[in-house]
Amino acid sequence: MKKLIFVVWLFLSVPALSQDITTVKIEQVLNEMDKKDDTTRVLNLWATWCAPCVKELPYFDAVSQANQGKKFKMILLAVEDEIAKVKRFVGLKNIQTEVWYLDETDANMWIPKIDPNWQGELPVTLFRSAGASENTFHSGQMTREELENTIKQSLN
Amino acid sequence: MKKFGFLFTAALALLLFVNAGVDGPGYKVGDTAQDFELKNIDGSMMSLSDIQDAQGYIVIFTCNHCPYAVASEDRIIALDKKYKKKGFPVVAIQPNDTQAYPTDSFENMKKRAKDKGFTFPYLIDETQEVTKSYGATKTPHVYLLDKNRKVQYIGAIDNSVKDPKAVTETFLADAIDALIAGKDVAVKETKAVGCSIKWKEQ
Numbered sequence: 001m002k003k004l005i006f007v008v009w010l011f012l013s014v015p016a017l018s019q020d021i022t023t024v025k026i027e028q029v030l031n032e033m034d035k036k037d038d039t040t041r042v043l044n045l046w047a048t049w050c051a052p053c054v055k056e057l058p059y060f061d062a063v064s065q066a067n068q069g070k071k072f073k074m075i076l077l078a079v080e081d082e083i084a085k086v087k088r089f090v091g092l093k094n095i096q097t098e099v100w101y102l103d104e105t106d107a108n109m110w111i112p113k114i115d116p117n118w119q120g121e122l123p124v125t126l127f128r129s130a131g132a133s134e135n136t137f138h139s140g141q142m143t144r145e146e147l148e149n150t151i152k153q154s155l156n
Numbered sequence: 157m158k159k160f161g162f163l164f165t166a167a168l169a170l171l172l173f174v175n176a177g178v179d180g181p182g183y184k185v186g187d188t189a190q191d192f193e194l195k196n197i198d199g200s201m202m203s204l205s206d207i208q209d210a211q212g213y214i215v216i217f218t219c220n221h222c223p224y225a226v227a228s229e230d231r232i233i234a235l236d237k238k239y240k241k242k243g244f245p246v247v248a249i250q251p252n253d254t255q256a257y258p259t260d261s262f263e264n265m266k267k268r269a270k271d272k273g274f275t276f277p278y279l280i281d282e283t284q285e286v287t288k289s290y291g292a293t294k295t296p297h298v299y300l301l302d303k304n305r306k307v308q309y310i311g312a313i314d315n316s317v318k319d320p321k322a323v324t325e326t327f328l329a330d331a332i333d334a335l336i337a338g339k340d341v342a343v344k345e346t347k348a349v350g351c352s353i354k355w356k357e358q
Binding site: 050079080112139 | 294312315
């Protein structure tokens with residue numbers, strides 16, 4: 001019985017170990033990317049309902065974890081989603097990279113603020129190298145190699 | 157650190173270059189769209205010029221697999237029913253690589269159209285050339301053309317893709333109404349979230 005209780009406790013406590021998700025407005029996202037410091041940032045926009053997003057997220061997380069300790073920060077920004085679904089997915093996949101939840105409904109307002117040429121397709125990934133004043137924008141799913149090579153070359 | 161920044165930028169420039177083929181400029185509002193010839197779900201080849209007495213065309217890039225495209229289906233059918241008789245028929249184009257997304261295969265397109273009772277042609281862009289020339293990047297992605305195939309509006313059907321009950325702005329219907337009334341389209345471009353188009357491996 002004790003063993004069973006322990007197993008049940010272990011099972012129930014797993015979601016509690018998953019990260020807290022930060023709810024943000026679009027301005028907070030823009031401010032984060034505009035920080036003029038020595039950190040290189042990667043911002044991935046995704047949703048739980050988006051198939052290629054969900055495919056690339058585990059290796060985005062792995063690559064991000066592999067670069068820990070460097071002046072490097074990755075943020076996984078969930079958009080057009082429900083926070084409960086995002087929490088469940090992040091817990092299930094045990095995502096360690098910082099996950100933010102965009103609390104905006106007027107897509108026609110916030111999409112152009114991310115990038116004026118972005119039409120709204122998901123996923124997209126933005127890169128801001130340390131000290132740069134603009135983001136580089138990638139539309140659609142990236143392969144693990146594409147992501148790794150971009151970051152690996154930059155860390156040589 | 158400087159080296160880091162330089163290499164990062166160089167790597168990104170390369171990345172951007174590699175993707176240049178996909179992120180081509182495409183049509184802007186005011187451009188004249190080329191006609192095309194694509195296979196419809198009934199097996200026939202179809203062009204815009206095949207449509208008799210059209211006053212314009214509602215070209216919508218859409219697909220089976222994307223939840224946001226699926227959420228738009230009833231609205232696309234309603235738009236076609238309302239505006240076809242006024243000379244503005246819907247022409248739907250499925251742009252995705254069906255190898256990567258078998259849900260979007262030609263057979264599944266036929267099945268989806270039948271199940272949902274599509275009232276409009278549902279074409280497949282097997283080479284993805286039409287999609288690239290339009291510059292479509294997602295599903296659903298709307299291009300409203302006038303009878304001379306001049307692009308009058310690009311973007312979303314309305315301001316709430318996911319939840320039809322939360323719609324407060326009917327961008328596309330407003331644009332069509334303006335053209336019917338012989339007026340200028342007030343809002344010519346809008347943005348909404350959708351599923352990225354799945355390009356074939358180059």
